[in-house]
Amino acid sequence: MTTRRKDRSSEYGTVPDRVARLLLDEPPAGRGEFAWCLLQHRSRLRALWEAHGAAIVTIWARRHPGTRPPLWWKAAAPVPRLLADGQPPRYPKAPGLYEGQAAYLDRLGLLQRGERARIPAAAWLPEDIRR
Structure with missing residues (x-):
């Protein structure tokens, strides 16, 4: 066999x-x-x-x-993520609490067909990013 x-x-x-x-x-x-x-x-x-x-x-x-691979954020993200309070960061790559990946993708209309329904709650939460 x-x-x-x-x-x-x-x-x-x-x-x-x-x-x-x-x-x-x-x-x-x-x-x-x-x-x-x-x-x-x-x-x-x-x-x-x-x-x-x-x-x-x-x-x-x-x-x-509700997320994207790490290289997408470097090579294809159309605009930087906003801070969790809705403001842009003071300078590029500033550490801080940012909008969740799903919120970013949804805000910019970048979710794929049917993706929204499968997004776990955690993907919508703000993300603490230390760059």
């Missing part, structure tokens, strides 16, 4: 496995993939995000509704 390895390509769609794991902030599959991840320069990450970001957000939103 043979055992079949689970084919993860369908999980990531058209995004290559190692690219998907990198952009989804998942651990590399092995040493070779770890080395490849280390070699991805910031400009290369932006290019990978531009090529595969939409698919990555769809995968992420299915797994973690």
Whole structure:
């Protein structure tokens, strides 16, 4: 009897496995993939995000509704998050209590179809961000 390895390509769609794991902030599959991840320069990450970001957000939103992967906040967030009191931060990347990810995505109309109904209550709560 043979055992079949689970084919993860369908999980990531058209995004290559190692690219998907990198952009989804998942651990590399092995040493070779770890080395490849280390070699991805910031400009290369932006290019990978531009090529595969939409698919990555769809995968992420299915797994973690009301949130986005860490790289999305650096590469694709259209505007900075507001502080929990509704004011903009005094300077970029200021530590503080910020609006929850779900509140941000909802305010900007960035939730995917059907995502709102699956968002856990915690994703709406303000987030203490220490940068």
